Amino acid sequence: MRVLVEQTRDNTLLWLEREGLLGGKINQVNTNNIGKEDSYQPLWEEEDKIVVTTLMGGEEDYNWDIYPERDAIIIGTQDMLLSRVLNRGYGMSRYKWPTHFGMLNNDCLWIMDEVQLMGVGLTTSVQLEAFRKHFGTEKGTDTTWMSATINHE
Numbered sequence: 001m002r003v004l005v006e007q008t009r010d011n012t013l014l015w016l017e018r019e020g021l022l023g024g025k026i027n028q029v030n031t032n033n034i035g036k037e038d039s040y041q042p043l044w045e046e047e048d049k050i051v052v053t054t055l056m057g058g059e060e061d062y063n064w065d066i067y068p069e070r071d072a073i074i075i076g077t078q079d080m081l082l083s084r085v086l087n088r089g090y091g092m093s094r095y096k097w098p099t100h101f102g103m104l105n106n107d108c109l110w111i112m113d114e115v116q117l118m119g120v121g122l123t124t125s126v127q128l129e130a131f132r133k134h135f136g137t138e139k140g141t142d143t144t145w146m147s148a149t150i151n152h153e
Helices: 002-018 078-085 094-104 120-135
Strands: 024-031 034-042 051-055 072-076 108-113 141-146
Touching (some): 002 024, 002 051, 072 078, 078 094, 078 120
Parallel strands (some): 051 072
Antiparallel strands (some): 024 034
């Protein structure tokens, strides 16, 4: 799943940069005429830009939770993201659990890719969406599930 996260992050960075919407600077390495993100430093001071954050074991998260008012695209592995929306953030200080819980359950669009690989994470994401719809949130939060190779069993 790490490869999918890294590929999604790299494509998102290039897409936002081409559109002039990227908050931050990237250094690219070209491989076979394809741009690949080598390093990225977000700039949170650019209010009209979108910052990209990666939540994955061994990656820095650039303190995205310090700027809840900024637009951001958060890309990560299901262990890092789902544990945070369950108020049990994996690999982080328990004192930050409520902050991440609140930020990831409000004013978000969740896109779950390759759902056939998610295992119990798929069930968890469906239940979380149902809870948010039933109890409501301060601002809207929706979930989209997608896959290029879904199995209809």
